[in-house]
Amino acid sequence: MKSFKSIPVTVASLMLTLPFYHAIASELDAHEHGSASLDIAIDTNTIEMRFESPAVNIVGFEYATDDDQQLLLIQLAKNNLSNFDAVFQLVGDASCQTVESSANWVTKHEEDDHEEGHEEAPASEHAEFIAEYQLTCKHVDYLTAIDVNLFEFFPDISDLDVQVIYSGGQIKQELDASNTLIRLAK
């Protein structure tokens, strides 16, 4: 029976460490390389989506550039991101049309919560890609799932935090390259 004593101890230490780990992870969500976020709001035949990712996940760098090749990369990424039908696939016969889509390079000045600590750069600069989409649908209720193809275009995104607000509730889901489907249970 001696060995049983160690199990509650191990479990207890797990319980102590894991929540803290979790708290830290969500604290740094603001700009975490490898991680991106996708917010989806659905109501009465309108779908609004907003994708945010550190630029390093999309083009591999975050500094302002005037290099032609890098500018081309940025333009290419913008084109891909703003093409809704390429990066997302709606499952179910909702008959949706993209009304608006945009993708932009946004620079954020952040001196405080910096994860990587480039000491040589005093005022470090973070850049993000923000893409926004608006769709109107004839039968939004028929939408059963959204398949996300972003990982194919941008393999540097290792995890995508998805939040969905819709008639079925408020859900949160984490996607990665092997799990790309957002299920919308009714």
Add this chain to the structure above:
Amino acid sequence: MNLRSLASKSLKNRRSTAILTIVSIAVSVVLLLGVEKVRVNAKSSFANTISGTDLIVGARSGSIQLLLYSVFRIGSATNNITWESYQDIAQQKGVKWTIPISLGDSHRGFRVMGTSRDYFSVYQYGEKRRLKFSSGTQFEAVFDAVIGSEVANALNYAIGDQVIISHGTGSTSFAQHKDKPFVISGVLEHTGTPVDRTIHVSLAGIEAMHVNWQGAVKKRKASKALTEANLQPESITAFLVGLDSKVVSFKMQRYINEYSSEPLLAIFPGIALHELWSLMSVAEKALLIISLFVVLASLTGMLAVSLAGLNERRREVAILRSVGASHWHIMGLLITETVLLTISGILLGLILLYSGIWLAQPIIEKNYGLFIPITAPNIRELGMVCMLLAASFIVGLVPAYRAYRNSLADGMSIRS
């Protein structure tokens, strides 16, 4: 004589060890199913507490903390939000309704919540159910109070009774607002949510009881007429928001989170609840692992008892062999024995579990606000019981095999 009656008669002969084995299995069943019942019911009671609210807004802290204090009355706020910010956000385009919440006072261990009259018409729980009055009406006068069903039951209050509210949230408080008692104007129907354990008063009421009452020291002097007009609060603890359309949810959240004049936090209750579960899942798994180990320990105990008994029972086995029982009969007998022990253990465990729930139900509900209904075991619980039976069958194979080997070797002779 069939195997079952032979096994039970043999067990009867070894009553005390059999009963102890049954009890140890029963205890493990109680633990296994009890943990499962608490887990499932805690989850559903949390999920049923709030419905139809798009956002909860409070001072900037953690999303789980805000959810816990604003909806579940667990813990307390780090800071308040000003009335001006509240009014400003409430009047934003896209906001359908808001319910202010003001916490911090209590009455005999029950939290007092200041709110608006909209609370009773707008707040939803469970599957979009609204609050109903079992008697009386919502608060009209400044010193009216509406109590939840459990407050009414526990303190035996009815309409017209007076309630003296204490400063702070402990169950005993020396700083009491004795000069300004509240009168109960309504009692709400049972909801199975923290609403049952809450005393609701108007925001004006909260303000009024703190008028001429500074820093927990009462200043006795004639107070001027307390009307709602001059009782606008300076701050509230949090507020619930309903939106015209879910499409604006994220925009509104960003607007509030980036609100410039005050650090605010807006959360989606469903998503915050999800975050809470992912924290809790570690503890849930730990509990499950512990109860599985208790099951394992009781099965091991049963194995030890039946193996130890084998030596004493060589004669029994030999006699059975002499009257024509085959090896298979002997094996069957021992397996039947362990399965019989386990079934009795499971039955005793279920009896203990349900009588335990029946006895503890009111206590758990009063102290933790968690109602555990007496329901038949669900599929998952039945699955656990079946796994236990299957495991006992496998455990029974060990002494059965040993007895089989022994009966081959021993024949009729008994070595001393």
